[in-house]
Amino acid sequence: MDSLLSIRDLSIAYRGRGGTSQALREVSLDLYRDETLGLIGESGSGKTTLALAVLRMLPPAAHIPQGQILYHHDGRTADVLSLGAERLRRYRGEEVAMVFQSALSSLNPVLRIWDQFLDTARAHGETDPARVRTRTRELLSHVQLEPERVLSAFPHELSGGMRQRVMLALALLLRPRVVVLDEPTTALDILTQRTIIDLLRSLRREFGFSMMFISHDLSLAAELADRVATMYAGRIVEIGTTDELFYEPRHPYTVGLLQAVPTVHGDHRTLHSIPGSPPNLQRLPAGCKFHPRCPYVRPVCTEAEPDLLHVSNGHRSACFFWDEVRR
Amino acid sequence: MQRYVAQRLLLLIPVLFVISVVVFSLMHLIPGDPAQVILGFENTDPAQLAAVRRDLGLDRPVYVQYGRWLGRVLSGNLGTSVRTGRPIGALILEALPFTLELAIYAVVLAILIAVPVGTLAGTTSSRLADGTMQTLTLLGLSLPAFWVGAMFILLFSVHLRWFPVLTFPALLDAPLANLRGFFLPALTLAVPNAAAIARMVRASLVSVRREEYVKVARAKGLSESLVVRRHMLKNALIPVVTLIGIVAGYLLGGSIVVEQVFAIPGVGRMGLQAIVQRDYPVLQAVVLIVTALFVLVNLLVDLIYVFLDPRIRYA
Numbered sequence: 001m002d003s004l005l006s007i008r009d010l011s012i013a014y015r016g017r018g019g020t021s022q023a024l025r026e027v028s029l030d031l032y033r034d035e036t037l038g039l040i041g042e043s044g045s046g047k048t049t050l051a052l053a054v055l056r057m058l059p060p061a062a063h064i065p066q067g068q069i070l071y072h073h074d075g076r077t078a079d080v081l082s083l084g085a086e087r088l089r090r091y092r093g094e095e096v097a098m099v100f101q102s103a104l105s106s107l108n109p110v111l112r113i114w115d116q117f118l119d120t121a122r123a124h125g126e127t128d129p130a131r132v133r134t135r136t137r138e139l140l141s142h143v144q145l146e147p148e149r150v151l152s153a154f155p156h157e158l159s160g161g162m163r164q165r166v167m168l169a170l171a172l173l174l175r176p177r178v179v180v181l182d183e184p185t186t187a188l189d190i191l192t193q194r195t196i197i198d199l200l201r202s203l204r205r206e207f208g209f210s211m212m213f214i215s216h217d218l219s220l221a222a223e224l225a226d227r228v229a230t231m232y233a234g235r236i237v238e239i240g241t242t243d244e245l246f247y248e249p250r251h252p253y254t255v256g257l258l259q260a261v262p263t264v265h266g267d268h269r270t271l272h273s274i275p276g277s278p279p280n281l282q283r284l285p286a287g288c289k290f291h292p293r294c295p296y297v298r299p300v301c302t303e304a305e306p307d308l309l310h311v312s313n314g315h316r317s318a319c320f321f322w323d324e325v326r327r
Numbered sequence: 328m329q330r331y332v333a334q335r336l337l338l339l340i341p342v343l344f345v346i347s348v349v350v351f352s353l354m355h356l357i358p359g360d361p362a363q364v365i366l367g368f369e370n371t372d373p374a375q376l377a378a379v380r381r382d383l384g385l386d387r388p389v390y391v392q393y394g395r396w397l398g399r400v401l402s403g404n405l406g407t408s409v410r411t412g413r414p415i416g417a418l419i420l421e422a423l424p425f426t427l428e429l430a431i432y433a434v435v436l437a438i439l440i441a442v443p444v445g446t447l448a449g450t451t452s453s454r455l456a457d458g459t460m461q462t463l464t465l466l467g468l469s470l471p472a473f474w475v476g477a478m479f480i481l482l483f484s485v486h487l488r489w490f491p492v493l494t495f496p497a498l499l500d501a502p503l504a505n506l507r508g509f510f511l512p513a514l515t516l517a518v519p520n521a522a523a524i525a526r527m528v529r530a531s532l533v534s535v536r537r538e539e540y541v542k543v544a545r546a547k548g549l550s551e552s553l554v555v556r557r558h559m560l561k562n563a564l565i566p567v568v569t570l571i572g573i574v575a576g577y578l579l580g581g582s583i584v585v586e587q588v589f590a591i592p593g594v595g596r597m598g599l600q601a602i603v604q605r606d607y608p609v610l611q612a613v614v615l616i617v618t619a620l621f622v623l624v625n626l627l628v629d630l631i632y633v634f635l636d637p638r639i640r641y642a
Binding site for chain 1 (some may be wrong): 452538539540542543544545546547548549550551553557558559562565634635637638
C-alpha cells in the first residue's frame, strides 16, 4: 500500500512553568492512501499534538527534539518539519486539511461563509470566483446544506451541526489528499454526531481522501476507521485493524477503554472505568507508563518499557504480556 | 436596521433632556449672583440688582426659567456673553472649527500610530518587542500634555524649525500650511490616546489570537499577513472602535491644556476663559455643545458597530 504520510520517531515536548511535558515520545505511524486511521486515547495522550504536528501548527511552547513527518506525493517526498514558509502554506489546505473540534467557534464571526471559502481559494491561487462558487455549491450540497442560503449567512445564523458541515465542505475545497479531524463531533449533540459520521463516510466515497480521525470515543472511531491506534502518555501502545482492536485487543489500556464504553445493544456487562488517572507528563513513571493502572502488572513492567511487539500481521501491542490480555 | 437607527435616535431625546437640565442647573448651583457679576462687585444698589434680575428673568420660578432658556436654545439662541456682550452662538462658531479640526486630526494620528504599534505588540512572539511596546505606551500615557506640547515646540519648532509656531491658517485657504500648523498640537493630543488605543488593540489581539477560527485560517493555508488582517484585526478592532469613539468625544470638547499651550482659540480655551471671567452663559453654552457632541459621536460609534459586527444587527 502507498503511504501518504509517514511519521518517524517523532517526539514533541512542551516547555512549561513546571518543567517539560513529554507530549509525544518516538511515535512512528503511516497513513495510507484511501484509509481512515482512528487515533484514540484519553485527554493528554498526545492525539491532538500529533494532529497539529502533521500540519505543523504546534503552539510556540512546543519543541521537537527528534523525528520526521514525511509527506509522499507524486513519487516525491517532502519533509514537513523543514518546509519553507511558502511551501508550508501551500501544503496546508491543498495537501492536508484539518477540521477542529469546536464547530461553534471555527468560523470567523464577522465574515460571511462565502468570504471564508473565497479567501481560502484565493490564498491557493484560484482567481476565478465563479469556479470557486461552483465547487463550493457542489460541496455544500454534498453535506446537505442549501448552498445559496448558507453562503450569504454569517456563522451565528447557522446551528452547530450546520457549522461543522460547513467546516467539512471548507476542508475539502482544495481537494486535499489527507483530512485530519480532531474530535469533529465533540461539540455536537448525539443525533448531529450521527449525521456528521454518515456524511464523512459518503464524502470519502465521493471524493476519495485519507482521514486521520481523532476521538476519545472508541465506538465513533470504530464506525469510520479501517485501522485504529491507541495512544497513551504520548506513545502508540496498540495499533491494528479496527476489528482486531475492537474484538481482540492485546493491550490492557485498549481493553480498559473498551470496557468503559456502554453498548446500546448486546449483553448487560458492567461498565468498568480504568483505575487511577492519566500520568503526569512532566514526571512519567519508569518502565511501562501504564503500569500504575494496569491489572496485569508484573515486576518487569516497572523497569522496562516495551516496544510495539508483533501480535499478528499489522497488529502490534506495547505490552510484554499481550498474549495474556483478554477483553 | 432602520428600526434600530430610529430607536437609537429616539433614545437620544431623554439623554439630551437630562443634559439640558444638568447644564441649566449648573448656572444656578455656581455660588455667586449673576446679576452681581454683571453689575460689578462695587455696585451694591438693591434696586439695580433687582432690575438686572428682572431683565434676566431670575425673579421667576426655576421651571419657568428653564422653559424659557430651553425655548431659546432650541431656536438657536444661546444668549450673549456677559463679558463681551457678543452673541454666544457667534463665539462658538468661531471657536468650534479649531477644536473640530484638532480633534479629528488627533484621532486620525492616534489611529495611525496605535493600530500598527498595537498590532505588532499583539502578534509578535518576541517578548522583547512586546515589552518595549508596553513600556513606550505606558510612557505615552503618563507624560503630561503640557510638558509634551512644550517639548514638541522646543524640539520641532524652535530647534529643528520643521513646524511653524502658533500659526493656524484656515484649512480651506491653505490646506498644507494648515495641516502643518496643526500637526504639533494634534500630535500632542494624539500621544496619550494613541497609547491607550494601542494597548487596547494589543489586548484585543491577544485574546483573539487564541480563537479557533484563527487556527482554522492558518490551517487553510492563508498567509500570515492575511490571517492577521482579515481574521484577527477584523474581530479585534470591534471593541477598539468604542474606545476611539470615547476619545473622539472627549477631544471634541476641546483640550484646555493643549489649546492653552499652543494658543489655539478653540472651545477648550473659550471654556477656560469663561470660567476665569465668570462668564456663566458662555460656560453654559460651551458645556451644552460639548456634551451634545459627545453624545452624538457615541451614537455614531454605536451605529458603526452594527456594520462591523453582524452579530448585533437588528438587536
